Amino acid sequence: MHGFSYRNGSLYCENVELAPLAAEYGTPLYVYSAGTILDHYGRLDAALDGVEHEVAYAVKANSNLSVLRLLAEKGAGFDIVSGGELFRVIKAGGDPRHCTFAGVGKTCEEIQYALEQEIYSFNVESEEELRYLNEVAGEMGVVAPAAVRVNPNVDAKTHKYISTGKSENKFGVDFEKIEGLYERAAAELPNVRMRGLQMHIGSQLTSVAPFVEAVEKVAPLVESLKERHGIEFWSIGGGIGIVYEGSLESGGVAWWEAKSEDERPLTAEVYGKSIVPRLRETGLKIIVEPGRFIAGNAGVLISKCLYEKKGAAKTFKVVDAGMNDLIRPALYEGHHDIVPLIEPSTGETVEMDVVGPICESGDFFCQNRKLPDFQRGEMIALMSAGAYGFVMASNYNSRPLPAEVLVDGDRAALVRKRQTMDDLIAGEL
Ligand code: LLP
Numbered sequence: 571m572h573g574f575s576y577r578n579g580s581l582y583c584e585n586v587e588l589a590p591l592a593a594e595y596g597t598p599l600y601v602y603s604a605g606t607i608l609d610h611y612g613r614l615d616a617a618l619d620g621v622e623h624e625v626a627y628a629v630k631a632n633s634n635l636s637v638l639r640l641l642a643e644k645g646a647g648f649d650i651v652s653g654g655e656l657f658r659v660i661k662a663g664g665d666p667r668h669c670t671f672a673g674v675g676k677t678c679e680e681i682q683y684a685l686e687q688e689i690y691s692f693n694v695e696s697e698e699e700l701r702y703l704n705e706v707a708g709e710m711g712v713v714a715p716a717a718v719r720v721n722p723n724v725d726a727k728t729h730k731y732i733s734t735g736k737s738e739n740k741f742g743v744d745f746e747k748i749e750g751l752y753e754r755a756a757a758e759l760p761n762v763r764m765r766g767l768q769m770h771i772g773s774q775l776t777s778v779a780p781f782v783e784a785v786e787k788v789a790p791l792v793e794s795l796k797e798r799h800g801i802e803f804w805s806i807g808g809g810i811g812i813v814y815e816g817s818l819e820s821g822g823v824a825w826w827e828a829k830s831e832d833e834r835p836l837t838a839e840v841y842g843k844s845i846v847p848r849l850r851e852t853g854l855k856i857i858v859e860p861g862r863f864i865a866g867n868a869g870v871l872i873s874k875c876l877y878e879k880k881g882a883a884k885t886f887k888v889v890d891a892g893m894n895d896l897i898r899p900a901l902y903e904g905h906h907d908i909v910p911l912i913e914p915s916t917g918e919t920v921e922m923d924v925v926g927p928i929c930e931s932g933d934f935f936c937q938n939r940k941l942p943d944f945q946r947g948e949m950i951a952l953m954s955a956g957a958y959g960f961v962m963a964s965n966y967n968s969r970p971l972p973a974e975v976l977v978d979g980d981r982a983a984l985v986r987k988r989q990t991m992d993d994l995i996a997g998e999l
Pocket residue numbers: 628631649672673732770772773774807808809810859860861862863898902957958
């Protein structure tokens with residue numbers, strides 16, 4: 571389910587019409603649906619019912635304080651990758667004792683901060699990092715809870731930039747080296763306590779098979795670690811993919827119901843059903859770290875058409891959002907559906923490139939796509955931009971960061987102001 575649909579010819583987010591919202595707050599504008607975020611959280615939580623578990627939202631996907639607060643209120647845990655993300659979680663009312671700290675390059679200051687806040691676990695990515703964690707914890711007179719990230723060498727079959735579980739990726743410790751590392755930790759590192767094992771094979775996985783393969787492969791390893799070292803949790807990472815194409819096809823409500831079994835997106839139900847039995851056998855607490863699954867379809871980026879430009883070979887629509895606001899098409903060849911805020915009265919389309927104002931040829935949202943022929947002044951929504959949208963935005967070309975609005979039922983609240991020109995130079999000396 572997602573909260574975006576046309577009503578009487580106008581695009582709504584839940585019960586709020588988007589065109590007046592965009593007129594009020596200006597464009598480019600990110601709009602999120604609270605109902606969608608909570609629905610996705612609830613679906614995944616329910617799908618894992620058969621096993622002791624925690625849904626630890628991957629903050630990197632969308633770290634707006636109001637989004638974090640929604641999830642904190644539901645009792646979510648958080649998967650963080652920096653001191654900054656931990657700071658945000660705490661500011662939003664999240665509990666650091668339900669935070670896992672991932673990432674290959676934690677700094678001394680970040681480790682100290684996370685130890686002070688008593689996070690649940692450091693998900694460590696190398697032996698050197700584990701030894702350093704032991705050292706920092708020792709200096710502080712505490713014991714650091716830790717898990718090693720195993721690289722299971724499984725092909726996630728996703729874009730190469732978001733695949734993480736193969737031996738050639740920088741992430742995790744080779745499967746074969748894990749047991750030895752836990753032995754050495756037990757013998758030599760008195761200031762770390764091995765609390766679990768972590769893995770994450772990649773992002774935007776649209777089939778369940780790689781998850782099943784990774785779970786089957788790693789389950790005997792976690793069972794052995796539980797027996798020998800008393801670990802208590804297994805984090806199986808995030809990565810559940812979402813559907814980026816055809817998101818408004820059947821009115822936005824449970825639209826995948828209309829699709830045949832094999833065309834359906836990877837649902838929480840299928841994910842749960844396929845792995846829960848094996849997870850349960852381990853007797854461990856299971857952590858999942860979804861980002862995109864929770865926030866992806868819950869957000870859109872609204873942009874206004876500035877100009878039409880008919881080149882010799884192509885029609886370009888120049889819009890006021892750029893790759894600095896939403897970089898996924900440029901970076902991962904990511905697809906985002908583009909729909910006008912006012913529903914076109916005919917099904918007619920024109921082949922076009924929708925491009926931004928940035929001085930880069932990679933600054934496009936689509937190429938050679940057939941879309942309704944929207945004109946200067948009309949507004950469009952780039953769909954499924956709730957995850958890895960705003961968080962990856964930059965000030966490139968000295969463009970202020972867009973505003974963010976959160977919709978909940980009939981209510982829309984500005985949850986981040988658009989940056990001003992002064993914000994752009996604040997901090998420069
Ligand atoms: N856990 C770890 C250790 C991760 O590295 C990630 C994502 C997640 C969980 C959450 O993955 P998700 O459930 O969202 O797939 N910017 C890219 C995606 C990068 C993902 C990085 N790691 C994109 O826009 O496609």
